[in-house]
Amino acid sequence: MRRLFLLFCLTVASPAWAGGIAFIVNSRGPSISVVDMATLKEVSRIPTLREPHHLILTPDGHSLMVGDTAGNQMMFLDPNTGEVQKRMPVADPYQFQFSPDGKLLTVNGLLRNQVDVYDAASMKLLKRFPVVATPSHLTYSPDSSTVFVSLQDSDKLVAFDLRTMTEKWTVPIGKTPAGVLWLNGTVLVADMGTDHLAQVDPATGKILALIPTGKGAHQLFLSPDKKILWVNNREGGTTVSLDATTLKLIRSYSIPGGPDDMDFAPNGKIWITRRFAEKVAVLDPASGSYETINVGRSPHGLFLNPKAPSPAVVSSR
């Protein structure tokens, strides 16, 4: 009876989400911190070759791809355990994303000034687009027909037609275009050299509006329920929330230490890498306070896998 009672208590008292692994890419580590999402503690570090920056999940969910730029290597990790599955030579993989239909993989070679489009299934290079300067962030149109790439060391945004594999347009967009995101039929570009996002017509590249967010607008993310747009401002040291429909500012949060990438936990908290502080902030948007996790040098990309077993369980296998 006592055991049944204990089992009942554990079942009821445990939150629906009670574990999981966070992967934090330490660009200067060079390594990947594996963090227990339940305890907010780093439990292990996976060494990488030279300088990893970003990571994404493969469309089948079986692998986490980590791009090592100076190592010219794509690492594939098991998203449940962090175990290295394989390594593949890929030139300068800085930012990369699968197209929404899962058929293409676009890889931005930041320092090699190239945008590579691969067949996602075979990883065969289909097309290389040389660009004027430092392709940094990218986003797709929902029908996977176009990819939009910010050229950070120029003032430009470029659009490539992925059906004809040709350039559609290149337009000046601001001082230092960084994060890009497709939202409600437009493309939003964070301009790190100013304090705003540019809202761009995807057909023509024309700027439709400028949306103030904070000094050094760098990276932008849509909440899982698609209601809130989150923007990290590098110079201002702030993270702001905007209404995703009206693009009106809701609230600003102080996140010092160079806020960069973010991901959303099932408990509503937002994980943000703090590039210059060797830390990750776990922000509670309701209270505005955040907890801090110590990680490696220059944390950049991050990925949360709340469904993974806790790292303690993994290590005991």
Next chain:
Amino acid sequence: MGDPFDLSAGWLEEHLLIPMLYQFGLMNWEDVSYSWVLFALYGVAQVAVTFAVCLPLEHWRPVERWPDNKAVWVDVAYTVLSRVGVLPLFTYVLFYRAQVFVSGWMTDQGWVPPTLEGLFPVLLGQQMITFVLYAIILDFADYWRHWLAHQFRWWWALHSLHHAQRQMTFWSDDRNHLLDDVIAFVWFGVIALLIGVPPLQFPLLVLTLRFLESLSHANVRLSFGWLGDRLLISPRFHRAHHGILGAGDRSCNYGAVLPWWDMLFRTADFGRDYVQTGDPSGEEALATGSYWQQQRAGLRRFARTFGRQHARHGS
């Protein structure tokens, strides 16, 4: 507890450099400035450590005492300029870009760029061990660069600026002609590319090797003993390389950090004791001129080598 250098660099980046870059519309330099400030901090620390270690040694047992050490101050300027400003910026920015270009090109051709960790996977994640191994390889490469600088007339003309100092101290390691420095950086950079030195380790490797080289230039009667002198280059060993050559003398001791290469290729001389330094064959400006006078004198000597035949030199 994080890395104090990285955290300090992050603080400076966040509170000083980014606001400045933002103000002047230069945010596209954000990544470069972040790396530069880190290596500049390493440079500051390295100069401070060199100062803290070498200055007491030079006061303790100097080889020579000079009534006026004005010539040393120019060497101080060389050191600060080189280690805090130019060296971190160039070693990182140029090497990084070259590394990305070359290794990316190789990857495109289907070749995996060479790295120690690629050859020996057990080294992956062992940063301290790979750091030491890369340092040994680079020191070997530097031995040959230095030996060659003494073989070619035009190269010696540039390198003789380094040898002209009669008041040799730990500050003297960086007194080089700018062209000689460029050659050394290219040489180091190419070797580092070939062996796959991580771009973020390269400036640190250069600074570490340079610390030991500073010590070897110190104006101090210091030997590491029979065995120690054969493991690591001491001020006594390197001073012999800077010595004024008498009739029948041959230049020796070209190594920078490890004497192993001199021993292996029979250029080591452990017998010369605390000789006088300098290069009597060069014009006086090379020894006692201001920074720019020294640079111009070096350039004149360099230009002359293309006009006249000189005997091969090796000081």
